[in-house]
Amino acid sequence: MSTIIDEYLNNVKSNLRMEAPAENEVLTELYTHIEDEFQELKNNGLMDDEAASTCIRFLGSAKTVARLIYEAHSQGSWRQALMASLPHLLFGLIFLLNWWQGIGPVLITLIAILSITVYGWWHKKSTWLFPWLGYSLLPVVIAGLSMLYLPRGFAWLAIVVYLPMALWLIFRVVSQTIKKDWVYISLMLLPMPVIISWFIVTEWRYGVNMDSIMSVSYQSWIGASFMALACGVISFVRIRRRWLKVTVLFMTGIITLALIYFYTWGQLSFVNLLLLILLLVSIFLVPAMLENGVRSGKWGKIFEHRPMSR
Amino acid sequence: MSDKRDLLKSNIDSLLLCLITGQPMYGYQIIKELENRSHGYFKFKEGTLYPALHRLEKNGLIEGKWQILDNGQQRKYYHITEMGYAKLAEKRSHWNEYFNAMNLIIQAD
Numbered sequence: 001m002s003t004i005i006d007e008y009l010n011n012v013k014s015n016l017r018m019e020a021p022a023e024n025e026v027l028t029e030l031y032t033h034i035e036d037e038f039q040e041l042k043n044n045g046l047m048d049d050e051a052a053s054t055c056i057r058f059l060g061s062a063k064t065v066a067r068l069i070y071e072a073h074s075q076g077s078w079r080q081a082l083m084a085s086l087p088h089l090l091f092g093l094i095f096l097l098n099w100w101q102g103i104g105p106v107l108i109t110l111i112a113i114l115s116i117t118v119y120g121w122w123h124k125k126s127t128w129l130f131p132w133l134g135y136s137l138l139p140v141v142i143a144g145l146s147m148l149y150l151p152r153g154f155a156w157l158a159i160v161v162y163l164p165m166a167l168w169l170i171f172r173v174v175s176q177t178i179k180k181d182w183v184y185i186s187l188m189l190l191p192m193p194v195i196i197s198w199f200i201v202t203e204w205r206y207g208v209n210m211d212s213i214m215s216v217s218y219q220s221w222i223g224a225s226f227m228a229l230a231c232g233v234i235s236f237v238r239i240r241r242r243w244l245k246v247t248v249l250f251m252t253g254i255i256t257l258a259l260i261y262f263y264t265w266g267q268l269s270f271v272n273l274l275l276l277i278l279l280l281v282s283i284f285l286v287p288a289m290l291e292n293g294v295r296s297g298k299w300g301k302i303f304e305h306r307p308m309s310r
Numbered sequence: 311m312s313d314k315r316d317l318l319k320s321n322i323d324s325l326l327l328c329l330i331t332g333q334p335m336y337g338y339q340i341i342k343e344l345e346n347r348s349h350g351y352f353k354f355k356e357g358t359l360y361p362a363l364h365r366l367e368k369n370g371l372i373e374g375k376w377q378i379l380d381n382g383q384q385r386k387y388y389h390i391t392e393m394g395y396a397k398l399a400e401k402r403s404h405w406n407e408y409f410n411a412m413n414l415i416i417q418a419d
Contacts, residue, residue: 025376029337029360029386036338037356060357068361072368 002052005034008062014295015066017181017242018073019126026069034059067242074245076127076237083128084237087113087135088191088230096223110139126180131233133173134188140166141192174287178294182287183246187236189283190253193276194225197260200272204264221263225256246284253280318352322362323371324405325352327390327398330372334387337363363388371397 009027016023034055041051059065076084090109099105117136120129144166177185201218232252239245257276261268318325329335329343337359344352366372371394374386390398 025386026360026364028384032336032383032385033338033356033360035383058356060355065357065360068358069364072361072364 002048004049004052004056005031005038008034008056008059011062012066015063015070017070019180022073030059030065070242071240074242075240078238080127081234081237084131085230085233087131088226088233091135091191092223092226092230094223095219095226098219100219126184127237130177130184130188131190133177134191137170137173137188138191138195140169141195174290178287178291182291183242183249185287185290186246186249186284187233190232190249191226191229192283193253193280194229194256194260196279197257197268197276198222198225200276201260201264201268204268218263221259225259228252228256228259250280250284253283318354321405322358323366324398324401326362326366327371327394327401330388330390331395331398334375334389336385336387340388366394370394 009031012030013023013027016026018026037055037058038051041054042048046054090112094100094105094109113132113135117129117132120132173188174185177188229252232248232255235248235252236245239248257273257280261273325344326340329340329347335343340363341354341356341359344354363372363374367374367388370391372388373391374388376384376386378384
């Protein structure tokens with residue numbers, strides 16, 4: 001038909017933020033609608049350009065249409081909300097019920113998380129998968145933190161081997177996730193500032209050795225911080241509006257960091273606190289910038305940017 | 311004008327379910343049918359139709375099926391489901407109660 005209609009549909013597409021098959025269905029449906037309306041207007045005597053702009057005017061703002069369609073699809077069921085919050089709930093319970101000192105419950109939980117993540121990834125269960133993905137990256141983060149304590153010489157060797165593998169794995173996960181919506185990367189990475197915070201607190205108080213870690217007495221605070229993450233994720237899944245989803249996620253991060261800071265009562269150094277807040281902000285800013293780069297075509301080839309198809 | 315828009319907004323689900331009960335319809339057809347049957351009273355902001363249809367579909371009240379026409383065009387036809395019939399019956403009942411109650415007050419003078 002005309003470039004004005006292509007432009008309109010491209011605007012709708014860039015604001016939809018849905019899975020590719022669903023997105024293509026929406027665009028096809030809108031295109032068909034425009035085709036029918038365009039033909040009727042032309043039959044009534046309008047010129048091509050006038051008919052095209054009238055079609056667009058009747059439909060309304062592309063951004064609004066995309067937002068409303070997004071909101072019609074964005075709310076997950078209570079079951080999906082519970083599934084998404086489950087890894088946080090499991091870790092929360094491990095600490096609240098004091099099971100973390102036994103290797104059995106921790107190992108079972110990690111195996112369950114990895115198994116369910118693989119299942120969810122394989123079956124493309126994207127509604128609840130992302131928090132599970134975040135925890136399956138946990139061994140990568142722990143391995144990285146552990147390398148800080150390796151003897152000299154080994155640390156450099158381990159980092160040279162570890163860093164490329166870790167970055168490749170994270171890149172693979174992110175490149176799949178960015179196709180849907182950057183906010184799911186933030187959802188996935190949300191526990192990281194919390195886990196790193198507790199690691200710093202434990203190292204400051206007890207040092208990093210098994211005997212001292214076993215004598216940790218603040219497990220209920222750790223459990224509470226994971227429960228706060230679980231509540232945030234349930235709200236995220238149930239909320240329709242995107243800006244509200246982002247806000248809830250960010251506030252969940254702030255609340256859990258505040259919980260940790262309150263527990264340590266200013267004894268967590270200012271530099272550490274600042275770095276943790278920067279880390280929290282970066283898990284929102286960096287994915288948003290990445291997605292912006294993909295959509296503007298700067299990193300299109302790397303992240304397999306999809307051209308519009310009908 | 312805004313009262314009319316609010317009325318349409320709050321009854322949009324009932325209107326769509328009613329229309330689709332008669333026969334499966336696609337989006338553009340729904341808009342035209344709504345305008346014709348209401349003698350021009352209900353004029354949809356067309357961009358709001360598809361979010362409403364998708365919401366009804368997500369809630370299981372209608373079901374969309376794609377058909378490929380002879381000219382190669384693809385159209386998504388919406389059918390009402392069993393759950394949709396039940397919901398429509400419920401909404402009709404509420405509407406009749408509301409309508410009767412309003413008449414008692416408004417037409418009392």
